[in-house]
Amino acid sequence: MTDLSTPTLATPLFPAANADRAAPATGHIRVEQLRVVFGRGANATLAVDDASIEVKPGEFVSIIGPSGCGKSTLLNVVAGFVAPTAGSSTVDGKPTDKPGADRGMVFQQYSLFPWLTVRKNVEFGLRQQGLPLSRREQMARTLLGLAGLLAFENHYPDQLSGGMRQRVGIVRALATSPQVLLMDEPFGALDAQTRQVMQQILTNMWQRFKLSVLFITHDIDESIYLSDRVYVMTARPGRIKAEIPIDLPRPRTPEIAFTPEFLALKQQLRALISAESLLAMGGELKDGGLEGFELSVGEKGVGDLL
Amino acid sequence: MMNLTGTIGGGGRQGWIAAVVGLAGTTVIWIFASYALFVVTWNIAAGVLDNPVLLPSAGLTLDAAAQLISSGILLSDVLASLKRVVLGFAMAASIAIPLAMLMAFFSTLRRLTMPIVQLLRPIPPIAWIPLAVLWFGIGDPPSYFITAIAAFFPIFLNAFEGGISVEKRHIHAAQFLGAGRRAMIMKIIVPSSMPYIWTGVIVGLGQSWMAVVTAELIAAQSGLGYMIQNSRINLETANVLVGMITIGLLGSLMVAGLRYLERYVLPWKATQ
Ligand SMILES: Nc1ncnc2c1ncn2[C@@H]1O[C@H](COP(=O)(O)OP(=O)(O)OP(=O)(O)O)[C@@H](O)[C@H]1O
Ligand SMILES: [Mg+2]
Numbered sequence: 001m002t003d004l005s006t007p008t009l010a011t012p013l014f015p016a017a018n019a020d021r022a023a024p025a026t027g028h029i030r031v032e033q034l035r036v037v038f039g040r041g042a043n044a045t046l047a048v049d050d051a052s053i054e055v056k057p058g059e060f061v062s063i064i065g066p067s068g069c070g071k072s073t074l075l076n077v078v079a080g081f082v083a084p085t086a087g088s089s090t091v092d093g094k095p096t097d098k099p100g101a102d103r104g105m106v107f108q109q110y111s112l113f114p115w116l117t118v119r120k121n122v123e124f125g126l127r128q129q130g131l132p133l134s135r136r137e138q139m140a141r142t143l144l145g146l147a148g149l150l151a152f153e154n155h156y157p158d159q160l161s162g163g164m165r166q167r168v169g170i171v172r173a174l175a176t177s178p179q180v181l182l183m184d185e186p187f188g189a190l191d192a193q194t195r196q197v198m199q200q201i202l203t204n205m206w207q208r209f210k211l212s213v214l215f216i217t218h219d220i221d222e223s224i225y226l227s228d229r230v231y232v233m234t235a236r237p238g239r240i241k242a243e244i245p246i247d248l249p250r251p252r253t254p255e256i257a258f259t260p261e262f263l264a265l266k267q268q269l270r271a272l273i274s275a276e277s278l279l280a281m282g283g284e285l286k287d288g289g290l291e292g293f294e295l296s297v298g299e300k301g302v303g304d305l306l
Numbered sequence: 307m308m309n310l311t312g313t314i315g316g317g318g319r320q321g322w323i324a325a326v327v328g329l330a331g332t333t334v335i336w337i338f339a340s341y342a343l344f345v346v347t348w349n350i351a352a353g354v355l356d357n358p359v360l361l362p363s364a365g366l367t368l369d370a371a372a373q374l375i376s377s378g379i380l381l382s383d384v385l386a387s388l389k390r391v392v393l394g395f396a397m398a399a400s401i402a403i404p405l406a407m408l409m410a411f412f413s414t415l416r417r418l419t420m421p422i423v424q425l426l427r428p429i430p431p432i433a434w435i436p437l438a439v440l441w442f443g444i445g446d447p448p449s450y451f452i453t454a455i456a457a458f459f460p461i462f463l464n465a466f467e468g469g470i471s472v473e474k475r476h477i478h479a480a481q482f483l484g485a486g487r488r489a490m491i492m493k494i495i496v497p498s499s500m501p502y503i504w505t506g507v508i509v510g511l512g513q514s515w516m517a518v519v520t521a522e523l524i525a526a527q528s529g530l531g532y533m534i535q536n537s538r539i540n541l542e543t544a545n546v547l548v549g550m551i552t553i554g555l556l557g558s559l560m561v562a563g564l565r566y567l568e569r570y571v572l573p574w575k576a577t578q
Contacts, residue, residue, distance in 0.1 A: 081478065101484030111475040115497040115574050124493070125483035156574040176483060 026092050027179030027212035029055035029078060034087035036073050047073040049237040050087075055212045057179070062215045062223035062230045064273060066280035070238025071216045075184050078214060079105055091180055101125060104173030104211075108185040110165045112157040118168050119144065119153040125176035143171045146208070147201060163194035167201060174209060181206075181213045188218065196254055199225055203252070220269045224262060225252060232272045235280035242272050362544040367551075370544035379533070384552060386528040387518050390446060394453025395514045402462035402510075403503060410469025410499070411491055423462065431456040431517040439525050449521040449529070456517030457510035464509070468502025469495055504571055508564045515557045 036048040048070040055061045063071050076082040077089045080099040089096045091103060099105070112121050122140040131139075144150045147167045157165055166186055173181060187195045199222060206213055217223050223230045224246055232242040248261060256262050324332045345364045352363040362370070374380035409416045431452050438448035472495050480494045496503075522531025530549050537545035569576035 079482075099478065099481035101482065103482065105479070105482045107475055107479065109475055111473075111479040113476060113479070113494070113497070115500065115572075124480070124485075128484035128486075128489055158574065172479075173482070 027055075027057045028092050029053075029090075029180060029212060029214055031074065031078065031089045032087055034074065034077060034089060035085045036070070036077060036082060037085045038073075046237040048077075049239050051233070051238060051240050052087075053214075053231055053240060055180075055214050057212055058210050060206055060213045060215065060226055060228045062217055062227040063233060064217055064220065064223045064230055064269065065233030065238060065241075066235050066273065066277040067218070068280060069233045069236050069276070071233060072184055074233075074238065075182055075214060075216055078180075079103065079182055101128065101176045102178055103180045103182055104176065104178035106166070106169050106173050106181065106183045106186045108188050110157070110162070110169060112165055112168055112172070114157050117154050117156055118149065118160070121157065121168060122172045122175050124172065129176060139175060143175055144168075146205070147171045161194075163190050163198060166190065166198060170202065170205065174205060174211075177209075179212060181211045183213065183215045185216050185218065187222070195219075195222070200254075202226065203250075207250075220266055220273065221257060224248070224265050224269070225254075225256065230269065232269065233276070235276045241276065244269060244272075359541050359543050362547065367544045367547045370542070371548045371551075374545065374548055380548065380552065383528060383530050383533045383549075384556065386526075386532075387522065387530045388556075390449040390518045390521070390529065391453050391511070391514050394450045394455075394518070395457045395511055397450065398454040398457035398510060398514070399461050399507060402458050402506075403465050406462050406465035406503075407469050407491055407495055407499065410466055410472070411495060423459075427459050427463070431513075432520050435521060435524050438521070444525055445527065448525045449518060452521040452525075453514040453518050457514040460509040460513055461503070461506040464506025465499055465503045468499025471502070472498045501572055501575060504564075504568060508561060511560055511564060512557065515553075515560065519553055 031051060031053045034048055034051045035046075038045040038047055051070075051074060053061070053063070053074070063074065065071050073082060077084055078091070078096050080096045080103075083097065094102075096103070112118075113124065116124065119137070119140045122143060123136040126136040126139060141150060141153060144153055147170070149164065149167055149171065152160060152164065157168065160168070166189075169186070170181075187198050190198060202213075203226060205211075213226075215223075215226060227246050230244045230246060231240050232244065233239065234241045244265065246265060248256060248259075248265075323335060327335065348361075349364050352358075352361045355361050358366055371380070409419060434452060434455050435448070438451045442448040442451060476494055476498060477490065480490055485493060518529065519531035519534070522529040523535045526532045530553055534546050534549040537543070537549065
């Protein structure tokens with residue numbers, strides 16, 4: 001596999017890459033009493049209701065919840081694609097009323113530009129910032145090196161595997177040095193093995209760049225493994241049902257999934273979510289269905305993946 | 307290895323031909339066989355008709371071609387037609403592509419102008435000839451107009467199709483990377499439409515080439531269409547055939563040339 005360690009830069013290319021830095025003062029996401037209604041009249045859908053979340057500077061926060069509960073809607077408000085019906089969303093006090101280069105976004109679907117090579121994709125945002133070519137190239141190559149993708153810099157996205165494309169997507173989002181990284185189930189389409197590698201790479205990048213990350217996932221293990229805090233959403237209309245701090249030590253390795261602390265968190269989240277999932281499915285499954293969600297943990301055989 | 311495949315696959319003949327001359331050689335052999343079949347049929351028909359005004363033999367046509375080439379007449383007519391195609395086509399492309407991109411991006415412009423385009427589109431280039439002659443007289447200018455009209459619609463419609471099928475995720479991603487309006491059009495919408503634009507360009511060039519002959523039949527004093535028309539009046543049927551074959555050859559060469567260029571215009575498609 002690729003080099004997962006964090007190589008040290010001879011000269012720090014990116015201001016945020018300086019690991020000695022104190023916790024950054026920017027990248028503070030605040031969503032307050034957010035309410036989002038789609039449509040009007042009889043067709044109106046209340047997607048998110050009275051949701052308040054916060055991502056402090058440098059924090060990694062996940063949102064987890066049943067399908068259709070409004071996770072993407074919430075993230076899209078922070079992204080600036082969706083306007084709040086009520087409540088507010090700000091990054092560093094600035095309303096998130098449109099998308100912008102102060103936030104990086106990684107989409108669930110691969111959104112690389114197929115007509116550009118891997119390196120040109122990464123350079124895209126730098127070019128919009130008006131950086132000269134040589135500097136752009138240097139930064140793009142450094143970042144691609146960190147993600148183990150330098151050998152593919154001149155490939156086109158269609159020539160890459162799904163995992164590689166998503167890695168390029170992350171690198172591209174990071175290139176403009178945003179303070180905030182928004183991720184909507186970025187690894188949802190990947191197989192379990194690739195997913196683990198990607199989680200590792202993301203963690204490395206996050207620590208190196210001291211970003212605030214708002215991460216959406218379906219996967220309980222993923223949310224625990226990556227996050228400082230996890231918000232659990234209710235079935236639609238999405239409200240915040242619980243806020244679970246993940247006080248596991250870092251750096252975390254995949255083996256952490258076998259520790260009692262991890263398993264306890266997993267049980268806790270599972271219980272919270274399974275109740276909501278049942279609600280989301282309209283109560284088709286009665287109490288008996290719950291047993292299925294309480295199966296013994298650790299069946300995935302996580303440890304031997306890396 | 308080819309031989310083995312041929313024997314096992316039972317496609318014996320193609321197998322051993324390919325084994326001797328290679329796959330490219332096989333293609334060439336088939337093209338020659340096809341042309342030979344055409345010439346033989348032609349000569350049989352010419353022999354049956356036995357009237358060089360109705361249908362001269364291949365040999366007579368070849369003689370006529372040799373004469374037209376050595377006298378330089380064919381070359382000057384080819385150049386006259388090519389110039390009209392290239393200029394009219396270039397004008398069409400330079401208007402159609404930017405217009406299509408703008409219309410894909412600005413919905414007000416699109417709503418305002420699309421009905422006009424739909425109204426003009428079904429009018430064949432030949433129906434524009436009377437107006438072209440009235441407006442521009444006889445000579446090169448009406449031909450430019452006709453070749454431009456012929457190329458415009460395929461290029462415009464394809465480019466527009468490309469412009470509106472730009473994927474939303476690419477637009478969103480570009481917004482997050484700080485792209486403004488200009489970058490959105492030039493760096494996202496245009497390249498993302500390029501495969502469509504290129505299809506339009508190939509079809510448009512073909513249409514333009516067909517239209518130039520039509521225009522020259524009626525409204526010009528030079529070019530391959532004019533030569534054909536003139537030779538018909540003088541009952542020089544062999545020259546008519548030379549003109550027709552030249553048109554066919556040049557038309558397919560131009561399209562083949564564009565297909566070859568595709569790997570440079572759409573490099574990301576070439577690698578798949
Ligand atoms: N643009 C829209 N117009 C109308 N309704 C919408 C729109 N976007 C989302 N919705 C509705 O809002 C609700 C929440 O959708 P959202 O995509 O936020 O859910 P989600 O939690 O991300 O689901 P999933 O886990 O399946 O991705 C759904 O009922 C959805 O149908
Ligand atoms: Mg979603």
